[in-house]
Structure formats: C-alpha cells, structure tokens
Amino acid sequence: MPKMAARYMLSKYWDGRLPVDPFAIARSANVAVEHEADMEDAFGRFEIVNGRPHIYINPDEPGMRQRFVLAHELGHFALKHGRHFVDTSREFAPVQLDEIENQANRFAMELLIPGFAVNILIEKRNITNFIRLTDAFAVSQLAMKLRLKKLRWL
Incomplete structure (x- = not known):
C-alpha cells in the first residue's frame, strides 16, 4: 500500500x-506545509485543520531530515491514517514496530528514492557510486543503504 500511494503521488x-x-x-x-x-x-x-491537511516541520532539524519528515507526514496523509499525528525520533527508527509509522516510513522512502529512478541511474546511466547516488536523491546514507538493500542492489 505505501508503494502504490507513493507511486500515485509521484505520477x-x-x-x-x-x-x-x-x-x-x-x-x-x-497540503499546507509550515515550519x-x-x-x-x-x-x-x-x-487536518478546517478540512485541509497541514504538515508542520521542526525548523531546527537539518534540511535532509526535514525532507524525510515531510515525506513521512505526507505518507500519513496519502495513506489516510487519520486526522492527527505527532512524530518524534521514535517514529523514524530504522526498525519500526508500529505498523502505521512503518507504513509512513516506507512511503517516505518510496517517495524520496523511487525504485524506478534508482534503477535508471544504475542500469542506464551507470551511476554505481554510493555517494553519487546518495547525493542525487539528497537523502542520508542510511536511507540510501536501506533502499538499495530493498531493491537488491546491495
């Protein structure tokens, strides 16, 4: 479900x-986004505020984390998880036992690092350097490593 929702948002x-x-x-x-x-x-x-989805991002977090947090919160919206979520570092752990938070994390990974885009860079453009891939998607090395493992490139 997160994969299809992310693909829909991307398309x-x-x-x-x-x-x-x-x-x-x-x-x-x-979706309104505010720091x-x-x-x-x-x-x-x-x-949801007056019928419109709102996402609030902590401006004190690094830019890369803000991108992932926004994608995660978009996941709550796209997956129709409910009207209100507050997410701390616990919800962003690489191993997430809460299924709703796990889905939002998977959505964020699919949105920020689309599998088809990774495959194009690796197969068609011959970009196999880990740092270049990480930079191309502007994600953390941990996120890229997890995504490449999921896509069976690692």
Missing part, C-alpha cells in the same frame, strides 16, 4: 527531476 505531482522535492509535491497536493518553532522533541506533525 500526479512530481516534475520528474532529482532530487524529488517533497515540498513541491505537498503544495501541488494542496513551526517550539516543537520540542517532535520532528513533524500532521493534522
């Missing part, structure tokens, strides 16, 4: 350029 709202811009995708999907100070230990939050 409908992505401009096809790397790195995938989750902020542009959110705007195109009519909110004083989120304490929260990385991000999703909620």
